Amino acid sequence: MTRTGRRVSLLDVGLALIVLLIVWQGASWLLDKPILPPPLDVLRAFVLALPQDLGRHLLVSAWRVVVSILVAVAAAVPAGLALGLSPTADRLASPFIYLLYPIPKIVFLPVVILLLGIGNVSKVFIIALILFFQMLVVVRDEAAGIRPELIASVRSLGAGRRAIFRFVYLPASLPAVLTSLRVSIGTAIAVLFFAESFATTSGLGYYIIVETWGRLAYAQMYAGVLAMSLLGLTLYLVVDGLQRRLCPWLTVGGEQ
């Protein structure tokens, strides 16, 4: 998106990619060291490794992220709506959110690993925890920000609490969830990478740090980095696409 919100054209993105590749190739020639292989070597390593262990680790990482997202959404939407709708609940929860929200949850990773082990559960838990806090606050604010006149209008149509939930609050929270998700994907991947770089035996973080970097297999390491970048990019585009399809009213222009 440009600053004016216009979609960046595919052509422009393609051109930017080519420029980056040229810069990469140039830097690789200049440096002439194994630690910065040229793009083609990396691409070759990527294609060769994908059907083997790189593909396996990629799937493990992707699985962990997707499950974390689903868990976070399943927890944050009801909780956010509950807080947004009930001033009492909000007043009780606010001090806790005030304390916990600013803490970078990643510092709890050693605790989580100690308590939940080095398998998938601890990874999913920490990522879901981070996403949960992001989404909770946004959903809560969206629900609390719905104008009372809108509620009065829908109530006058005969809607009681259940119908207002079904027809107003639930659909109102969808763009909030998707936006906060889109914004948090980068963080989620970063946390996953960090969580996978120690005390584990699978995942792209493990592949990059232990299996390739640790063995000085630089082209393969770059392939791993490429895979992780593609994972983040794909997730971002999927969420962005979902938002475009499910929330078309956010991107339509019009007079006020």
Next chain:
Amino acid sequence: MNAPMIEVRSLTFAYPHQPPLFADFSWRVEREQAWAVIGPSGCGKSTLLYLLAGLRKPTGGQVRIGGQPLTRPRPHTGLILQDYGLLPWATVAQNVALGLRVRRFYGPDGRHAPEGERLPEEEIARRVDFWMERLGIAALRDQYPAQISGGQRQRTAIARTLAMNPDLLLMDEPFSSLDALTREDLERLTLELRAETGLTTVVVTHNIEEAVYLGRRILILHHPPHRQPFIVENPEAGDPDYRQRSGFQARCNRVRDLLV
């Protein structure tokens, strides 16, 4: 049925920690009458409408609609607010259908929806199409509220309300955020719809010309607390060209004098 459409009996109402707006206030509106309610800001006219809509409860006294005491929003009462009340994430057609979908959500339980009303999908589509045509917004059916003008949004809100076949229409400053031409256009439309459907209407407004144009009887609320209704008879209202007639200005001046 001889019961009045609206009967306000000894109504007392005050917001918490505020001086009372209504003190032992009684008022009647018979079926098919056209009323306007006018008064200065803060006089409680919107509050009165919310009380009639069942969105607020009196602190004393009773509101009866159609002979029944009012405890919650009544299925056959339609409410149009100044702010259109449209769902921003729904298209025009979906917004017009909203009231009917809410009814179907509950089923004909007599509380949220009228008893005995069947609403299969074809019936909903039929009513939505009919009222979008009548209000002149059928071409906008797939647009979102952000894409259409204020007048078109208000038409959508009106279509949504009329699709539910109300017998009482309550309007709270429905056209005050629109430009003068759109406002007069919608006022004229209101007269047409009233003539076509025999609705009882109560329009709250702060605009004297609008009150005189729309209200065959005008309830004037001075400063609270309101005890006795002060009513101006305005039998010429209902004529779409009333604005151009000689008596119009005179009536407006009379109302203006009474408001001061």
